[in-house]
Amino acid sequence: MNAPSNPLKDVFEWPAAINEVPKEVFLREDIYKLELEKLFYGPVWHPVAHVSEVPNVGDYKTSYLGEKSILVIHGEDGQVRVFQNACTHRGTELVTGFMGNKTEFECPYHRWIFDSKGDLRVCPGEEDFPEDFTKKKFGLAEITTENFFGLLFVTLDPDNAPTLESYLGRTAEHLQAVMGGDGRLKLMGYQKVIYNANWKAYRDNDGYHPPLLHAAFRLLNWQGGKGFCVVEPNGNIALVSQLKEAAKTGFLKDESILEFRDVNPEQGSYVVAPSLMTVATKHLDMINLRFPMPRGVGKTEVHWAxxxxxxxxxxxxxxxxxxxxxxxxxxxxxSLEDAAVFHRIQRAATTSPKNSYFLKGIVEGFDAANGAQNDEVANTVFWEYYRKTLGFPRTEAQNN
Ligand code: FES
Ligand SMILES: [Fe+2]
Structure with missing residues (x-):
């Protein structure tokens, strides 16, 4: 991962200051392609599903890893595997729907059939194939997967990826807490959304904005309490905050949605970003996992489970x-207003000034590994990881 080659490093200047990010990174196709290669297909772990989304044999779900179509199947042997979602004959996308249940996955083009373990079972006209053909060689391409309390992390570069344990670092215990402590979750449903914004504009959602952007915090007079934020060197974070009871202002017809039932208000809100884009949240009694995926340089799809x-x-x-x-x-x-901000950042990305700035909490000698939960310190750590992983030298380094 060190000193990566970057064909763009000489045509692109990265600002000298740690808290400045060039807005061009939200716009350039060439940078987006480099991100796919180095981050999404590189030695990085990506959560793509929780096993409770596919609880029964034959349950499957499709998703994307970067722009690669992937398929998660609960196999007949009880194991949940992640595959590239492409027929191994001529590459037709094997499954097109979002989720379902079946034990045979048939490609429509020449009717090859794969089982729930990804093994190839049927090839029409096989008697006319070359003599050395064997079905064994043509099973679906499986992606290296690790299971963390049911959350499935995948990587396309397992040889160079750190262990999942070290990748998660100090976020692990908080991620476990979000998933009920034991990972025994039950899927209730999804909401899906497409933001017309670069994936990093989505990812950059900070701890500074919530009471300022989101009107509900003001209408409910809902103030956050104490909290902390652990930040790993790869930008992964866990943000744990006390939640005080919201004031009963009469603003809501049904105020029961603000009740704490199975949660200690001292740790009323967990926001854990255990990877590049995924966010795991436990806020009051709500548990959700957000699976975001870039869909081009200016579009991000998010499945909220x-x-x-x-x-x-x-x-x-x-x-x-x-x-x-x-x-x-x-x-x-x-969280309603976040979408508008993502869109507006994208629409204004070519305007002056040419950089965006992180300022809250960026004071002399700030502690990047242990920020406050309501500042922008963690963002700077992610951007430093991003810059180094992609191989962009800072301007001052170029001038020396
Ligand atoms: S491409 Fe799938 S069977 Fe031919
Ligand atoms: Fe927000």
């Missing part, structure tokens, strides 16, 4: 469901 816990009563499931998309989702009470 909402969960209950396997031990929940029916009443608790209802409460979590009610809280889920109503509170924190693409159109949730405390």
């Amino acid at each position: 909402y969960f209950s816990h396997a031990d929940d009563s029916e009443e608790m499931v209802k409460h979590r469901l009610n809280q889920s998309s109503n509170l924190l989702g693409p159109s949730g009470l405390v």
Whole structure:
């Protein structure tokens, strides 16, 4: 991962200051291609599904890793595997729907059939194939996967990737907490959204903005309490905050969505970003995993998956469901306005000034590894990881 080659390093200047980011990175196709190669297909772990999304044999889900179509299948042997979603004959995308259940995956082009373990079972006209043909060689291409309390992380470069443990670092314990401590989650449903914004504009959502951008915080007089933010050198973060009870202002017809039932208000809000883009959140009783994927340089698709816990009563499931998309989702009470900001950053990316700035918490000698939960310190750590991984030298380094 050190000193990577970067064909763009001489045509692109990175500002000298640690808290400045050139807005060109939200716009350039060539940079986007480099990101796919170095980050999405490089030695980096990406969460793509939780096993509770595919609880039964034959359950499957499709997604994207960068721009690669992928397929998650619960195999007949009980194992959940992640494959490249392409027929191994001529490369036809094998599954086109989002999710379902089947034990045979048939390619429509020449009717090859794969089983739920990815093995090739049927090839029409096989008797006319070359003598050395063997079905064994043509199983679906499996992607290296690690399971962290049910959350499946994949990498396309396992030889050079760090262990998942070291990749997660100090975010691991908080990620585990979001997933109920034991990972025994139950899928309640999804909301999907496409933002017309570069994936990094989405990813850069900071801890400074929530009470300022989101009107619900003001309308409910809902102030956050103490908290902390651990930041790993790869920009992965865990942000844990105390949540005080929101004031009963009469603003909401049904104030039960603000209730704490199975949560210690001292740790009422967890926001954990255990990888490049994925965010795991436990806010009050709501548990969600956001699976974002870049869909081109100016577009980001996000699948918000909402969960209950396997031990929940029916009443608790209802409460979590009610809280889920109503509170924190693409159109949730405390997150609704984010979409507008992502779009507006993208639309104005060519305007002056040419850099964007991170300022809150950036004071002399700030502690980058342990920020406050309401500043922009963690963003600077991610951008430093990004700059180094892609291989952009800082301007001052070029001048020396
Ligand atoms: S491309 Fe799938 S069977 Fe030929
Ligand atoms: Fe927000």
